[in-house]
Amino acid sequence: MIGKEIDTLIHLLSKLPGIGPRSARRLALQMLKQKDHLLMPLSDALRDAAQSIKTCPICCNLDTVSPCNICSNNERDKSTICIVEQIGDLWALERTKVYKGYYHVLGGSLSALDNIGPEDLSISGLVKRAKDTEVKEIIIALNATVDGQTTSHYLIDRLQYCDVNVTRLAHGVPVGGALDYLDDGTLVTALKARSAIL
């Protein structure tokens, strides 16, 4: 009953993360109603992105230039590399505007269940970068999940013979978090890592 073109559009939209068939129909309808303001610009934006997107050969970030804007920025702090699992994590850290060093995107975490081993992640490139004499500190900013922790331990193992300080993000009570909603693990970690204020 719906045209083939609309059907294809709905089908593709429903493949996106967090979008089911019902949301896909709603999105498609909204786009079709706003043809000039949404449908055409979005189609162009997707095509432009597809044509210009590249994986950075240094840090594995996605960007429209190669090496990426971060790796090719000489004003950043060359002494620090921050390891993240995914590009989304890199974007999140960049939004804070606090970290000024470089990044390294692993592309995931080690996972026995999902059959992801060290060779599936960009670890050899990382070790090579860590041997650069300019690099003084490597910050491990992986997710605080079981897989993230496993990957952390593996990375520490691989980096132990490089002449760098390896650090990790602090664990504790999230800012704005209410204590009685926190899980026990976080509370124990926060208690153990308590800091003196007076």
Add this chain to the structure above:
Amino acid sequence: MIGKEIDTLIHLLSKLPGIGPRSARRLALQMLKQKDHLLMPLSDALRDAAQSIKTCPICCNLDTVSPCNICSNNERDKSTICIVEQIGDLWALERTKVYKGYYHVLGGSLSALDNIGPEDLSISGLVKRAKDTEVKEIIIALNATVDGQTTSHYLIDRLQYCDVNVTRLAHGVPVGGALDYLDDGTLVTALKARSAIL
């Protein structure tokens, strides 16, 4: 820090209904990762849809042909027209595969708050269609909201001199609905409209 093309894409995605900046970033990232399977096909699908989409001059449905596939289907029941608010409602009714007549999409409902008057909806076209001698019944399938009810009353007023039966969808307990979660209005309606079973 992100390329302009990616920024534009995220900005456009965040304009979609139910998608905020955070989801837009997640969607964009997912698309960029699956360039060949998602990004390019979606761009093409959007362009195809934009180029082929037309508003049906008869029922105001959106389709890739004009008149739409439903209006140009001569095997449907010519005696019935079902009035819906939005194209999404038409799609929902079509999915049931029970209704075989034609539709008329109003394009919204009368709303004093949103400043939508009768001239903003496709009512004159509907009255013209209702005067066709082949049309015997007009089903009002508007939302059971205040605006929907107001629009219903207005439509009944406009259609009273046309030689058609005007009906509306039944109101009552939704199939699968638990009584103690229902609002009082629905329960009262369901009780008043109770039907004999023995």
